[in-house]
Every structure is written in C-alpha cells, then in structure tokens.
Amino acid sequence: MASIRFQNVTKRFGDIVALDDASFEIRDNAFFCLFGPPLSGKSTILKLILGLETPDTGGIFIDGQPVAHVSPAKRNVAMVFQNLALFPHMSALDNVRFPLVERKIPEAQIRARVAQVTEKLHIGHILGKPPAQLSGGERQRVAIARALVRDPAAYLMDDPISALDARLREETRVELRRIQQEMQKTLVYVTHDQEEAMSVADGMAVLESGRIRQIGTPEDLYRQPNSTYVAEMLGAPRINVIPGDMAGVIALPNLPAGAARIGIRPENLRVNPGGGEGTISEIEPLGAFTTLSIDARGQTLKASLRGQPDLQTGAHVSLSVDPARAHFFDAAGNALAVDA
Numbered sequence: 001m002a003s004i005r006f007q008n009v010t011k012r013f014g015d016i017v018a019l020d021d022a023s024f025e026i027r028d029n030a031f032f033c034l035f036g037p038p039l040s041g042k043s044t045i046l047k048l049i050l051g052l053e054t055p056d057t058g059g060i061f062i063d064g065q066p067v068a069h070v071s072p073a074k075r076n077v078a079m080v081f082q083n084l085a086l087f088p089h090m091s092a093l094d095n096v097r098f099p100l101v102e103r104k105i106p107e108a109q110i111r112a113r114v115a116q117v118t119e120k121l122h123i124g125h126i127l128g129k130p131p132a133q134l135s136g137g138e139r140q141r142v143a144i145a146r147a148l149v150r151d152p153a154a155y156l157m158d159d160p161i162s163a164l165d166a167r168l169r170e171e172t173r174v175e176l177r178r179i180q181q182e183m184q185k186t187l188v189y190v191t192h193d194q195e196e197a198m199s200v201a202d203g204m205a206v207l208e209s210g211r212i213r214q215i216g217t218p219e220d221l222y223r224q225p226n227s228t229y230v231a232e233m234l235g236a237p238r239i240n241v242i243p244g245d246m247a248g249v250i251a252l253p254n255l256p257a258g259a260a261r262i263g264i265r266p267e268n269l270r271v272n273p274g275g276g277e278g279t280i281s282e283i284e285p286l287g288a289f290t291t292l293s294i295d296a297r298g299q300t301l302k303a304s305l306r307g308q309p310d311l312q313t314g315a316h317v318s319l320s321v322d323p324a325r326a327h328f329f330d331a332a333g334n335a336l337a338v339d340a
C-alpha cells in the first residue's frame with residue numbers, strides 16, 4: 001500500500017519553474033492521473049516521487065513518511081518507463097519475466113510472481129508464444145503483465161499507451177484499470193489525453209505550466225471546473241466559452257454578478273429549429289451523436305445532439321441552456337461561487 005503526499009513542493013531547473021508550490025495527496029490504491037499539456041510538469045512529479053529529482057522546497061511523503069533522505073531504490077515505487085510494447089525476439093513468458101530476471105530476483109520468487117500476475121491477466125495459455133503470434137489484445141495483456149510483475153507499493157506510468165492505435169488504447173486502459181483494482185495498488189499515471197484520464201482515473205490533477213490548477217474526481221472536475229482553463233481541458237467537443245454580453249444568444253436572462261464569461265458544454269446547448277440568431281455552419285454525424293457548429297454574433301458554438309437530428313447547414317436556429325447547467329466565470333477566468 002502507498003499513499004503519496006506533496007506539501008508545497010517547488011522544483012526549478014534554472015529559470016524554469018517545473019513545479020510551483022504543489023500540494024496534493026494521492027490516496028492508497030488510487031488510480032491517479034496527472035493530466036496537462038506538454039511541459040506542464042507531469043514527468044517532474046513522477047521523478048520527484050521516484051527520487052530521481054529532489055524538491056527545492058517542500059516535502060514529499062510516502063505512507064506518511066518523509067522521503068527526502070530515502071534513496072530511489074528504497075522508496076518501493078516502480079516506474080514503468082518503457083512503452084507497453086513487447087520485445088519481439090522473446091516469448092510472452094520471457095517478456096513477463098524480464099524485469100525480475102534483470103533485477104536478479106531468485107528463480108523461485110520469479111516463478112511465483114509470474115504465476116500470480118499471468119493468472120490475474122488470464123494469459124497463462126499463451127505464454128509460450130512469441131509476440132508475433134499473439135493478437136493485439138493479447139500482446140497488450142502480456143505487456144501489462146510485464147509492467148506489473150514487480151511488486152512495489154505504487155506504480156508510476158508516463159504516458160504508457162500513447163503509441164497505440166485508438167482501439168487498442170481503449171482496450172488497454174480498461175484492462176489496466178481492472179488489474180489495478182484487482183491488485184489494489186496505487187497507480188500514478190501521466191497522460192495528455194483527457195478522455196483517457198476521465199475514463200480511468202478515480203482522482204486527477206490538471207496542470208498548467210508547473211501549477212496544479214485543480215484536483216478531484218474526473219466527474220467533479222467536469223461538472224465543477226474552477227476555471228475556464230480546466231473547463232476547456234476536459235470534454236470533447238470542448239466547452240463553449242462565450243462573453244457575458246452574449247447571454248441573450250443562449251436565452252440566459254439573468255447573469256450572476258461578476259459573470260464575464262459563460263461556459264456551456266456542447267451536450268447542454270439546446271438547439272431549437274425554426275428561426276433564430278444562430279446559423280448552422282457544419283454538421284458532423286458521429287453515429288450516436290451529431291456535433292453541430294452554430295455561428296452566432298461572430299462566434300462559433302458547438303452543440304452535441306443525440307442521434308441524427310433533422311437539420312441542414314444554413315438553417316437558422318435559436319439556442320438556449322438550462323441556467324443550472326451553465327458555468328459562470330469572472331474576467332480572470334475563475335469560476336464564480338454560484339457554479340459550485
């Protein structure tokens with residue numbers, strides 16, 4: 001087991017503040033995602049947990065114990081550096097054994113641990129095959145087994161599946177989630193893919209330029225973003241953020257005091273045919289949903305509607321939103337309290 005806590009941690013590289021006064025706690029057995037654009041400080045957090053970097057100020061605690069003077073080898077956290085891709089010249093079994101053999105673990109322990117992990121992943125029957133003879137999904141399960149065969153208190157993964165194609169990525173993250181829950185281990189997972197973070201994490205931190213902008217469950221962050229930054233980072237299509245003086249376009253009569261910008265998720269924007277200020281400029285059918293682009297007063301808003309609505313490009317529509325589903329932000333982009 002392992003909980004991980006950062007208290008006011010700052011890390012600089014020369015003039016760059018890679019992590020700026022970060023405080024957060026990752027609870028034991030959590031699947032915790034660090035999510036943010038490139039260079040926002042995600043990998044720096046992993047390196048600080050591992051002990052490959054030391055904070056300039058602040059403290060890091062694993063299971064409540066300060067680790068400032070604990071060497072990386074003694075921290076009992078394992079980094080999955082490699083991409084979840086297999087060594088092609090080794091059998092599936094040798095791939096899974098590899099991290100333990102590399103660490104010169106006694107053979108009896110290797111066997112026991114490999115048996116335990118391969119059973120959990122249901123891959124016992126394919127261990128004799130080389131990767132080339134496995135299906136894509138089987139290969140990924142073998143790769144996950146190899147990643148998890150060590151038995152530390154926490155695993156750290158840095159964008160481990162970004163190189164895979166979309167379908168395999170989806171399958172792999174579901175599998176990772178299942179295994180993490182079964183094994184009851186803390187997993188700290190870096191991703192730049194919001195869908196991935198939203199779908200697997202039970203806690204996540206959204207970063208911007210070394211600052212943690214918000215922490216919570218994916219659902220909390222999606223429903224109650226504390227800023228336009230977080231609101232815009234989560235959800236696809238992206239949330240519509242329009243100036244407060246456009247409230248009339250979406251039929252919002254009363255804005256809360258101080259509301260300079262309004263956020264409306266595409267699924268909450270109602271599109272009413274039969275004339276209005278909006279003009280449909282694009283229709284994108286996606287199967288279960290259709291995304292509409294609607295131009296109004298020089299802005300383009302996105303609406304996500306169920307199914308295939310009977311609408312044409314060029315049609316004039318009016319727009320509305322349930323005020324309870326609108327987000328309100330001040331001029332600096334911070335959420336107003338009414339939003340909470």
Ligand SMILES: Nc1ncnc2c1ncn2[C@@H]1O[C@H](COP(=O)(O)OP(=O)(O)OP(=O)(O)O)[C@@H](O)[C@H]1O
Nearest residue numbers: 013016018036037038039040041042043044045192
């Ligand atoms: N060893 C280092 N020396 C100098 N600067 C560094 C070092 N490691 C990180 N940085 C800088 O710290 C900042 C944060 O980098 P970090 O790698 O943590 O970001 P990241 O969010 O993981 O990015 P990516 O998604 O691109 O991997 C960046 O500006 C980066 O250039």
